[in-house]
Amino acid sequence: MTAEFRGPAGARAAEVTRALGAADCGEVAGDPGRRAQYAADASNYRQVPLAVVFPRERAHVLNALAVCRELAVPVTARGAGTSTSGQAVGAGVVLDFSRYFNRLLALDPEARTATVEPGIVLDDLQRAAAGHGLLFGADPSTHSRCTLGGMIGNNACGTHSLAWGKTSDNVVELEVVTYRGTVVRLGGTTREEIDRIVAAGGERGRLVGELHRLARDELATLRTELGRFPRQVSGYALEHLLPERRFDLARAFTGSEGTLGLVLSATVRLIAPPPARTLVVLGFEDAYAAADAVVPLLAHRPLALEGLDQALTDVVTRPETRAAIDTLPAGRAWLFAELGGEAAELPERAAALVETAAEAPGNTGGLVIGDQARARRLWRIREDGAGLATRRPDGSEAWPGWEDSAVPPERLGSYLREFRALMARYGYQGAVYGHFGEGCLHVRIDFDLTTPEGTAAFRAFSAEAADLIAAHGGSLSGEHGDGQARSALLPRMYSPRAMALFGRFKDIWDPDNGLNPGIIVRPLPVDGNLRIRPDREPLPLVTVFAYDSDGGDFARATRRCVGVGKCRTADHGTGVMCPSYRVTRDEKDSTRARARLLHEMTRGDLLTDGWRSTEVRDVLDLCLSCKGCASDCPVGVDVATYKAEFLHHHYRGRLRPAPHYSMGWLPALARWASRAPGPANALLASRLAPLVKRLGGIAAERELPRFADRTFLSWFRRRAPEGDGRRGPVVLWVDSFNNHFTPEVLRAGVTVLEDAGFTVRVPGGTQCCGLTWITTGQLGVARRVARRAVAALAPEARAGVPVVGLEPSCTATLRSDLPELLGGDERAAAVGRATVTLAELLERRAPDWDAPRIGARSLSQTHCHQHATSGYGADAALLRRMGVDNTALNSGCCGLAGNFGFERDHYEVSVAAGEQVLLPAVRAAGAETYILADGFSCRTQIAQRTDRRGTHLAELIAGALRPAAGEAPGTGKGTGTVAGSGNGAGTGNESGTGFGRE
Known part of the structure; x- marks a missing residue:
């Protein structure tokens, strides 16, 4: 037995994996890494599978x-794995x-239907439908x-279900296969068709x-207990078996959470959306007042009526969203409230809606959002x-577990008050939001799942909350399904007769109980299989960050x-x-998989090697350390930091990959090369260049950057001060990339x-932020450099002097990484607070600066680290001020990402990322369009993969400040002192040349 399949569970996994691999089932994986990736969904629960199968065609599913x-x-069955209930x-x-x-x-745009395989992403279907003026509701x-x-499994609803219904309302026909291998087509059926079938x-x-x-x-149970209001999603949707509902097995199957059969294909209904929409935001004193106001507002026929309280907005950190x-x-x-219809009628309807809301107790005003960009934020x-x-x-921390309850909208206010009182009795808190227009609430609660006492309280609270929802005529689930979170609570909502009916329904479909056992009927306990086990301490892992x-x-x-x-x-x-x-498009390359394997590593049962885990190393391999997740992930997962931490411990005392030496130590190598840039560049251009790349683990396809003939520091320290310095000093951070290349x-x-009126200083000596050592996990060196x-x-x-960074990755390192790396060092925190981008400085400290007008067009690539730490808002504002017609590309990462895109094993992914947008x-x-890219990596990727050159924002502005005579860069005079050198005497205050203007 290989090390991958240790212990009884490992032996069983090996057996199942071998059998699946021999049976033409598509791609099959049973290694601990894959099993760990699929051990959890978006719920509180964890079950480690024996194997994971990726079918490519229907035969693979049947096999x-x-x-x-x-x-x-x-x-x-699993789609995106975003189920919040454990199914x-x-x-x-x-x-x-x-x-x-x-x-x-x-x-079929005429029939307004689409037929899809179950793994298609909703937005992909929406894009295809949009080409015909249609959408899925x-x-x-x-x-x-x-x-x-x-969506079919959970009977998903969404923001616009108020107008366009649940998934079940938009399903026409399903082709499904049972655990016993019977393939059937499901849809609405007449009595004659039933008799014929x-x-x-046969099995069908x-x-x-x-x-x-059944x-x-x-009939009496179906008519009295099921389908009482639109968001009654808990249990099986057996009301669709009624003759007046055309014995629609497709709709009855929808919401069955993978317990009856697996979907092979689905035909769904498409709708034509209204020609125009507008968003109206209504303020209230509290969530209770908002809930009470819902019913009168429904008379205005909104497409959506969503609610949220301040506890949710308080955790938003993105600058542009906070501004909204x-x-x-x-x-x-x-x-x-979103209204839809003809554009001409919407202002009047919006005003009427605001007027109705104003009559509701606790209303604080209304605002019609005409700016679509602001509405999207x-x-x-x-x-x-x-x-x-x-x-x-x-x-x-707050957790799912009771976040999907629904009541008839007229009961929402009273239910919310009693629910909040129940939370208060248990000492719980949580942000409330959801589909108020349909009485559906979402709330994540700060359960204590780390102790036996806390878990017992979670179990007791869930039972009381189920009783409360039943008392209000509601549903345990309003769209996310019951899963493991609520299946055991269904008897508190339904009668014994209804529960027996659910069991009979399940057994007709799946008499072997082979599909998603423990869900809806014969349920798993609410507090079983929790991801966080109160009886297990995580491995004691000492960290650097x-x-x-x-x-x-x-x-x-x-x-x-x-x-x-x-x-x-x-x-x-x-x-x-x-x-x-x-x-x-592989789960293993998602932020989620990386975080999950790291968490599995801290548990120490499935992944047992701690920091030496090869499974964690492999899943982190294609992480670009772009830090996109630090801002784009709603929870702020920062895999770039976690990766640096892991690599530090994983390779401690061991030989590292070649790129860790060649590019991790690039700032030190660049300092050496800058003493003799001519010979260094000659070597990189010689017949020995392929050998240099091979030894350094660098992709053969990559051209190595050339060292500048003269570093910025040598130029700066030989120049005379210029300018009035009326705005006071700034420290220009001299990053290693721009200084040497x-x-x-x-x-x-x-x-x-x-x-702009600033006196420019630079730090004394030759400094580095330590970025390359951080990204390669050499944190001991990084800390010394950072200090x-x-x-x-x-x-x-x-002293309040701003620190201005021109290389976004280094600016972000000063701003966020160094305070974490040097935890507790108040000096590092002060540096982080003082660090700004060029655009931020000019917008905040020089709003009256007469910026040059540039009648030009540009495309801009926002560096990933800037996106993560400060955003592009200041840059966009400054460009508008300068009259630049700029288009900020929604391109994501350029793909080069520092050392990542230079590494031999990452070249193809690096290029593919850049080629997407x-x-x-x-x-x-067009040739007249500037390509703005502040990042050294971004400019390098552009230069090496296109015939264009990227321009830094500073270069664009400086070019417009040059004399009309066309004075070339490097001429004129400039100013400068060395920070910390007293009055700037000596090397910090020498004559030289630089940019200038008359």
Whole structure:
């Protein structure tokens, strides 16, 4: 037995994996790494599967079921794995339909239907339908990664279900296969069709006949207990078996959570959306007042009526989103009402809605949002709710488990008051948000799942909450399904007769109980299989980074990932995260998988090697350390930091990969090369260059950057002061990349800063932020380098002098990484607070500066680290001020990402990431269009993969400040002193040349 399959569970996994691999089931994996990736979904639960199968076609699904039947192994179907109730994890075989089994099979714009495979992502279907002016009505907040199969499994609803219904309302026909291998088509059926199917016999005839008898025997229960209001999703949707509902087996199957059969294809209904929409935001004193106002507002026929309270907005950190929040109507809760119709009628309808809201007690005002960009930012808060609500403003953790209850809308206010009172009795807190228009609430609660006492309280609270929802005529689940979180509570909502009916329904479909056992009927306990085991201490792992936001606890940091799966989004319009997943579309290359394996490492049962784990090393391999996840992940998972931490310990005392030496030590090598740049460049251009690359682990296809003939520091320290310095001093951070390879960028920065009225200083000596050592996990060296940088910058920073960075990756390192790396060092924190980008400085400290007008057009590539730490808002504002017609590309990461894209094993992924948006956009840009790219990596990728050159913002501005005579860069005069050198005498105040203007 190999080391991958140790112990009884490992032996069983090996047996099942071998059998599946021999049976033509598609791609099969049973190694601990894959099993760990699929051990959890977006819920509180964890079950380690024996194997994971990635079917490419329907035959693979049928073959996998045959193997599992033979081996008596249960099967769990999985789409994006974003289920919050635990129904996408299982201890048998997991079938991931999202990777390959995800095609659009047909789209009929006249019939307004589409036929899809279950793994298709909703947004992919929406893009195809949009070409015909159509869309699929159900649109959950996970629309960018959830699959149609998963939506059918949970009967997903979404923001616009108020107008367009649940998934079940939009399903026309399903083709499904049972655990026993019977393939059936499901849809609405007449009595004559039922008789014909039953008469034909066979397994299909048996199935339909028994289901028809079930419905005939239980008409009273179906009519009185089921389908009472739109968001009654808990249990099976047996009301669709009623004759007046056309005995619609497709709709009855929808919401069955993978317990009855597996979807092979689905035909769904498409709708034509209204020609125009507008968002109206209504403020209220509290969430109770917002809930009470719902019913009168429904008379205005909104497409959506969503609610959220201030506890959710308080945890938003992204600057542009916070700016949108700050302009909301006063109050501690809001309703987002979307109206749809003809553009001409919407202003009047919006005004009428605001007027109705004003009559509601506790209303604080209304605001019609005409700016669509601003509306999207506000909607993003609601879409990210499941992630945002996972951390409270004080940093404490909150959990799903009771986040999906629904009541008839007229009961929402009273239910919310009693529910909050119940939470208060248990000492719980949580942010409330959800589909107020349909009485559906989402709330993540700060359960204590780390102790036996806390888990017992969680169990008791769940039972009382179930009784409360039943008392209000509601449903335990309003759209997420019951899963393991609520299945055991269903008897508190339904009568024994209804529960027996559910069991009979399940047994007709799946008499072997082979599909997702323990869900809905014969349930698993509410507090079983919890991801956090109160009886198990995580491995004691000493870390280098401080993890202040997680109480210094690395295990707690890794469990920030709650599985909402935003990192699996392939649409570049949603941010940077996650570049490698967008290329490979493989779960292992998602932020979620990386965080999960790191968490499994801290548990120490499935992955037992701690920091030496090869499974964790391999899953981190394609992480670009772009830091996109630090801002794009709603919970702020920062895999770049976790990766640096892991690599530090993993290779400690061992030989490292070659790139860790060649590129991790690049700043030191560059300092050496700068003493003799001519010979160094000659070597890199000689016949020995391929050998240099091979020894350094660098891709043969990459051209090595050339060292500048003269570093920026040597130029700066031989120049005379210039400018009035009326705004006072700034410290220009001299990063290693621009200093040694593109000093013209730093020289341009000096020109701009001096023209704006600042006196430019640079740190004494030759400093480095330590970035390359951080990204390669050489944290001991990184800390020493970082301490030197902090010592040089801290006196100025503490005196209120801004530190201006021109290389975004280094600016981000000073701003966020060094305070974490040097945890507790107040000097590092001061440097972080003082560090700004060029645009931020000019916008904040020089708003009256007469910026040059540049009548030009540009495309801009936002560096990933800038996206993560400061955003592009200041740059965009400055460019507008200068009259530049700029288009900020939604390109995500350029793909080069420092050392990543130079490494031999990463070249193809690096290029593929760049080719998704950035590089084609650059090639398509007109020759007169500037390509703005502040990042050295971004400019390098552009230069090496296109015939264009990237321009730094500082270069663009400096070019416009040059004399009309066309004076070339490097001429004129400039100013400069060395920070910390007293009055600037000596080497810090010598004559020289630089940019200038008359």
